[in-house]
Amino acid sequence: AQSVTQLGSHVSVSEGALVLLRCNYSSSVPPYLFWYVQYPNQGLQLLLKYTSAATLVKGINGFEAEFKKSETSFHLTKPSAHMSDAAEYFCAGGYQKVTFGTGTKLQVIP
Amino acid sequence: DADVTQTPRNRITKTGKRIMLECSQTKGHDRMYWYRQDPGLGLQLIYYSFDVKDINKGEISDGYSVSRQAQAKFSLSLESAIPNQTALYFCATSDLWLETQYFGPGTRLTVL
Numbered sequence: 001a002q003s004v005t006q007l008g009s010h011v012s013v014s015e016g017a018l019v020l021l022r023c024n025y026s027s028s029v030p031p032y033l034f035w036y037v038q039y040p041n042q043g044l045q046l047l048l049k050y051t052s053a054a055t056l057v058k059g060i061n062g063f064e065a066e067f068k069k070s071e072t073s074f075h076l077t078k079p080s081a082h083m084s085d086a087a088e089y090f091c092a093g094g095y096q097k098v099t100f101g102t103g104t105k106l107q108v109i110p
Numbered sequence: 111d112a113d114v115t116q117t118p119r120n121r122i123t124k125t126g127k128r129i130m131l132e133c134s135q136t137k138g139h140d141r142m143y144w145y146r147q148d149p150g151l152g153l154q155l156i157y158y159s160f161d162v163k164d165i166n167k168g169e170i171s172d173g174y175s176v177s178r179q180a181q182a183k184f185s186l187s188l189e190s191a192i193p194n195q196t197a198l199y200f201c202a203t204s205d206l207w208l209e210t211q212y213f214g215p216g217t218r219l220t221v222l
Contacts, residue, residue, distance in 0.1 A: 044202075
């Protein structure tokens with residue numbers, strides 16, 4: 001069965017530091033892949049999506065993710081964390097249906 | 111105005127009560143979804159609908175039912191609520207299968 005795994009339920013970074021949130025998928029074919037962000041008391045909103053047009057995908061708010069087929073990964077990065085990035089991030093994807101990961105809460109320390 | 115709205119936003123009910131959560135969208139999308147979010151578990155799909163006449167069970171449909179009254183409206187019902195249905199419920203829409211989903215603000219349901 002296809003699945004999406006997020007490593008680390010909580011990640012803390014200092015303001016200005018690199019953000020790296022990990023996501024791996026299990027699928028024999030490249031799936032559709034997404035990163036969503038959820039701010040407190042809000043629904044999820046799309047950060048970026050992989051469409052197979054390019055392996056490096058740029059999203060909103062300075063985030064990007066790189067699709068690596070050899071590693072079955074789609075990690076989310078941002079060069080410099082901002083306080084406003086504090087939120088929960090969900091990786092999602094699949095081939096026949098979309099499955100969501102369990103989420104990673106990002107804490108940004110001043 | 112929000113593209114996907116959910117009512118109510120918060121609800122406290124008692125075990126055994128019937129409750130309905132409503133979702134409306136103005137995006138014109140055919141596909142609508144109901145998810146449940148629990149801490150540490152991410153989002154689990156309860157039901158999804160491709161159009162008014164096509165409704166499908168998701169991963170955790172037991173204890174839930176849905177109604178697609180129109181393209182824009184998709185309701186989730188708990189026929190007899192139980193405490194372990196206490197969760198955050200989200201409605202979402204998408205234009206195409208496997209495409210970007212647009213989420214409502216959520217309904218926080220507490221079953222006592």
